[in-house]
Amino acid sequence: MDIRSAPLESLTDAVFRRVHHQLFGGVEKYYIPFVSPTSHHCFSPRERRDIAPENNEGVPVVPQIMTRYPEHFLWAAQEMQARGYDEVNLNIGCPSGTVTAKGKGAGMLREPEALRAFLNEIFAHSPLPISIKTRIGFAAPEEWDALLEILRQYPMKELIIHPRLRVQFYKGDVYPEAFRLAAQTGLPLVYNGDLFDLPACQALQADYPLMPMMLGRGLLANPALPRQLGGGAALTVEEIARYHDALEQEYSRIFPKDQVHCKMRGLMKHVACCFERPEKMMKLIAKTNPYTYHAAVEKLLQAPLREAPGFVP
Numbered sequence: 001m002d003i004r005s006a007p008l009e010s011l012t013d014a015v016f017r018r019v020h021h022q023l024f025g026g027v028e029k030y031y032i033p034f035v036s037p038t039s040h041h042c043f044s045p046r047e048r049r050d051i052a053p054e055n056n057e058g059v060p061v062v063p064q065i066m067t068r069y070p071e072h073f074l075w076a077a078q079e080m081q082a083r084g085y086d087e088v089n090l091n092i093g094c095p096s097g098t099v100t101a102k103g104k105g106a107g108m109l110r111e112p113e114a115l116r117a118f119l120n121e122i123f124a125h126s127p128l129p130i131s132i133k134t135r136i137g138f139a140a141p142e143e144w145d146a147l148l149e150i151l152r153q154y155p156m157k158e159l160i161i162h163p164r165l166r167v168q169f170y171k172g173d174v175y176p177e178a179f180r181l182a183a184q185t186g187l188p189l190v191y192n193g194d195l196f197d198l199p200a201c202q203a204l205q206a207d208y209p210l211m212p213m214m215l216g217r218g219l220l221a222n223p224a225l226p227r228q229l230g231g232g233a234a235l236t237v238e239e240i241a242r243y244h245d246a247l248e249q250e251y252s253r254i255f256p257k258d259q260v261h262c263k264m265r266g267l268m269k270h271v272a273c274c275f276e277r278p279e280k281m282m283k284l285i286a287k288t289n290p291y292t293y294h295a296a297v298e299k300l301l302q303a304p305l306r307e308a309p310g311f312v313p
């Protein structure tokens with residue numbers, strides 16, 4: 001079983017990764033949310049915190065880079081090498097409007113020839129092996145054939161596919177046929193998308209028995225999912241309480257009270273999906289402020305867990 005933790009900006013930060021790894025484990029690699037290098041050649045405070053080796057000690061992490069400029073990518077890859085990392089992941093899947101407007105993330109899928117030129121440069125000069133996280137196109141599934149034909153030319157460490165289009169963001173049906181087509185190329189693939197609970201993960205396993213899986217929202221909702229997939233025990237309410245307290249303690253070391261609340265609310269909104277009446281429970285956490293938050297969590301922890309805890313979109 002090879003389970004990866006997807007990068008989710010502002011959610012899967014160094015605290016989440018450390019606490020999850022210590023309390024639950026079962027994840028082969030945690031992908032750090034993207035750094036977005038510019039010609040200034042410096043990282044933002046958030047990026048510096050996220051990639052600092054001392055914040056990732058003992059946790060298997062892969063840093064991610066998002067840019068359309070080879071020289072910015074290569075600068076960032078060198079910075080990652082200097083920090084001791086042994087792989088970098090290229091993001092060509094981010095659907096955000098501000099990102100694609102600059103031709104980055106999934107914006108790169110709109111211009112296949114520019115993508116090819118970019119990949120030529122970075123694969124020729126990168127100091128570290130490169131894996132890629134992509135979607136299957138920008139606006140239409142027919143784009144995938146040509147994109148795949150380009151991607152298969154490069155000696156990438158892995159290709160992580162979220163089989164949706166940019167225009168879908170994180171909603172709507174995935175395209176299983178697009179993933180199947182990629183599986184026929186012999187590229188080392190990782191599947192990502194809508195693996196929200198144990199039955200969904202098992203269904204993917206039935207189709208692709210050895211395929212590594214990357215879990216995003218499903219792992220945030222049910223942090224014990226990797227363990228369960230390996231045949232281990234189901235998530236318990238006591239575990240959630242310990243996980244909650246460990247996260248809160250760690251965030252409190254770094255951030256003021258308001259920010260701690262924002263971080264905890266963001267993560268616990270996902271965990272709330274594991275309980276009966278998940279929509280109601282999510283709302284219960286989402287509407288809290290720093291003063292009402294703890295009473296809401298106490299109420300949440302008194303509710304029964306669902307039979308197959310996981311994310312509810």
Ligand SMILES: Cc1cc2nc3c(=O)[nH]c(=O)nc-3n(C[C@H](O)[C@H](O)[C@H](O)COP(=O)(O)O)c2cc1C
Pocket residue numbers: 006007008009010011032033034064091093094133162170192193194195214215216217218
């Ligand atoms: C709030 C949010 C932030 C995200 N940040 C990143 C990111 O930094 N890098 C990236 O490659 N994908 C990012 N993603 C996409 C996820 O890694 C993942 O591909 C997506 O959630 C689909 O997987 P899932 O269905 O298992 O959640 C983000 C998604 C969300 C919802």
